[in-house]
Amino acid sequence: MPNVQRDNASCDFGRLSTRPPRSVVRPSSVAEISALFREPAPQGALDALPLPRGCGHSSRGESLTDGIAIDMRGLATIHEVTDDRVVVDAGATWREVLAATLAYQRMPPVLTDYLDLTVGGTLSAAGIGGASHIHGTQAANVMELEAVTHAGQIVTCSPTRRSRLFDALRSGMGRQGVITKASLRLIEAPERVLSYRALYDSAAELIAAQGRLVADHISGQAKSSDFELKAVLYDAGGAPPEGLSPIDVEELTFTDFADRLSPDVEKLIELGEWGLPHPWGQVILPAARAAAVIEQTMAETTSADLGFGGVVLVKRFTPGSVPMLGAPSDAVLFALLRTASPGCRAVSEMLLANDRLYQRAAAVGGVPYPPRPLSN
Structure with missing residues (x-):
């Protein structure tokens, strides 16, 4: 059995609830995780399965348990990098993965905007990034997984081997077993990129542009008076995407582009915003019905409803083959x-606004993101 310790695993990034675990375990091997599921619970303990936890960046308490919390950061080895794949432990962060693959001029096809998240954590949610309109979610780019089942078995699964377990683990929110290792697809990495910015008057125009533009990375934000699109080309010598009328362009090294959120995060930490509650509301909508939901929601959303560090993202994408996500194909x-x-809406008011968003999404065939986990 691994060493048992207590840490701050009683809360997550959302800070909306507190759920102290009975114990926190930081395993150094897959065998130790297997042993956790095979050990009987102490007498009088709540009957909760051990739950994996990466960097605790969930926003609705998904990584919290009153049983055993498994700190996956003890398993963070990059095992192998080849031309087409990288094999990594689930507790490795995307920052660590990217550093290893860039040494070979390779990269995962889809990266999270914020790199300090674990591989196992985002694969358990699906993992949507700026390149998901081309490559699907991060979970759609997994070639093979190693996992520990709830019976304590250490197994390997893929699209052709134990495919039902493979599908249950990806976007399964850690409730279908514990991902311990992943073989991830790689593509060629650029050295420099061009980032173009354009503005649109409506959500419908932004979504339409995201669907027709040819670019390696596409993202969008809803601002107070307009909608902003960023289209990034992994070729610093390229022309703007056809049909785009940019208001400015920026050339960056790829490493600076991939880590573009770090300065913002450092500022939010300095201002104390990073440690405040984050009542995030996130949904996946059918592209054909999305604009109406977005416009209706934004019409009733003020700066006080978002908070000082609040951001509204709009990203059109193709999920890929990830059944547990439950997302439409477009x-x-x-x-x-x-x-x-401070001085903005109370947490309770923000949560009520999120509830309205979830209801609107469900009415048009949308789903919450990350997926609602099954009871542990």
């Missing part, structure tokens, strides 16, 4: 990344 991520800043 989808739009609509995410209100709220912060309960």
Whole structure:
């Protein structure tokens, strides 16, 4: 059995609830995780399965348990990098993975905007990034998984081997077993990129542009008075995407582009915003119905509803073959990344606004993101 310790695993990034675990375990081997599922619970303990936890960046308490919390950061080895794949432990962060693959001029096809998340964590949610309109979610780019089942078995699965378990683990929110290792697809990495920015008057125009533009990375934000699109080309010598009328362009090294959120995060930490509650509301909508939901929601959303560090994301994408995500084939991520800043709406009011968003999404065939986990 691994060493048992207590840490701050009683809360997550959302800070909306507190759920102290009975114990926190940081395993250094897959065998130790297997042993956790085979050990009987102590007498009088709640009957909760051990739950994996990466960097605790969930926003609705998904990584919290009153049983055993498994700190996956003890398993963070990059095992192998080849031309077409990288094999990594689930507790490795995407920052660590990218550093290893860039040494070979390779990269995962889809990266999270924020790199300090674990591989196992985002694969358990699906993992949507700026390149998901081309490559699907991060979970759609997994070639093979190693996992520990709830019976304590250590197994390997893929699209052709134990495919039902493979599908259950990807976007399964850690409730279908514990991902311990992943073989991830790689593509060629650029050295420099060109980032173009354009503005649109409506959500419908933004979503339409995201669907027709040819670019390696596409993202969007809803601002107070307009909608902003960023289209990035992995070729610093390229022309603007056809049909785009950019208001400015920026050339960056790929490493600076991939880590573009770090300065913002450092500022939010300095201002104390990073440690505040984050009542995020995120849904995946059918592209054909998304604009109406977005426009209706934004019409009733003020700066006080978002908080000082709040951001609204709009991203059209193709999920790929990830059944547990439950997303339409042509989808739009609509995410209100709220912060309960001093002087802004109370957490309870932000959560009520999220409930209205979830109801609107469900009415048009949308789903929450990350998926609602099954009871542990």
